[in-house]
Amino acid sequence: MKDKKITICFIAVLIANSALAATYYVSEEDGTIQAAIDACEDFDTVVIAPGTYRGLGNCGINFNGKAITVRSTDPTDSQIVNSTIIDCAGIARGFVFNTWEKADSKVAGLTIINGVAMVGGAIYSSNNSSPSITNCVIRNNSAIYGGGIACINGKSHPVITNCQIIANSASIFGGGGIYLNGSSPTIKNCIISGNAAPEGGAIYSHNAGNPLISNCTISTNTASNSAGAIYCYKSSNLMISHSILWGNTAPSAPEILVGNLGAATSIRISYCDIQGGQTSVILDNECTVDWGQGNIDIAPQFVDPGYIDNNGHYVEGDYHLLDGSPCIDAGDSGFVAKPGETDIDGNPRILGEKIDLGGDEFVPPIPAVVKIMPKTLNLRSNGNWISCTIQFPDGYDIGDIDTDTIVLNGEEINPAPTWSGTGEDSNKLLIKLDRSEIQDMLETAESPVSLRVAGKLNDGSDFAGTDTIRVLKRGQ
Ligand SMILES: [Ca+2]
């Protein structure tokens, strides 16, 4: 009976909290973010309209210990996130957490740019503060330590999920993207790219802690001295899984450096795609790597990786996985996603057979049944057309195909396929391909040959299907 009373009281408090929770709206024309926060009580929300926010009250923002959410109008909509901008304009950083904030102090769906500070260019977390940072873009911020995010003074363990941490820089010490001092954050589903520092281009972590990194894509970060991607030392025992470390650069240890500098340090790595494999993990005296299951060293095949241009500037890339990437379904078969768990795009984890490596869970194309006629193609014979039917599973409409996107074995078809319509209700479409074009394409192919027809629907989703035909060479 006593237990029941406690439960009833607890529910009553929850109801009271949700009933009383207020939402404060900030727009470019109306108010500042700090003023809205100052008006808040625990469990309130500040919603920021799309726009660019600068100046006093819109940078150096401090929650002052409140358990509130500060967010854009829709943190899961990348267009909204990209257009809800806190521009620190080189005079301050974005957010400060220094008052024992916990995971219910949340920043979600904001873009923070041009922040500057000694430590933590965009976000600074210290003094037992462990906020949640979700769906944010942290770009072009700079500091001496921790160009993007800094977590210091121990017991500051933020949860950073579904964020893009791009092109931030640390000028004198380490952590172009993230700097950790005695911190044990969780960093999950993030793209960390184009960051630069003397040491630890992406992440620099030292003093006792257990940072957890999972499903992050860490690429094209640079260190001018060592540790292009990750530098951990002095018993910052880092654990990384289901992540990609590729194309990071440094004169020594382009991917990972595990240092001692006063205390042996260990790193645990499993289900990661790391350029150079285990030999890329450089170990100081007494330091160890626990090289777990499922690690690979195969080019990840990003859609369009970023790069450093001739002027030394980072040109942003697209770190989604291409169809056929070795990182697709390369994760732990025993991994169980939490209910509602997503990748950085909001796609469900898991899609396909298993969890993917990196921030992106690849969306498998809609499986089309492709049938090419004739089944045996005689390269000697002439004719105008090769025909091909594309059939979608029930529930999909073949009429949604974007006709400009059709490719055959990854190549554009010239001239474009001619469409032979089918009835409006049909999920099967006949296309005609220029015969001489296809024959030229298959001139050197070994028979039988696999032909993969792929393309996009008008909503951007992909479809693909494969058929196999025999080819009779001109001499045969
Ligand atoms: Ca998958």
Ligand SMILES: [Ca+2]
């Ligand atoms: Ca995805």
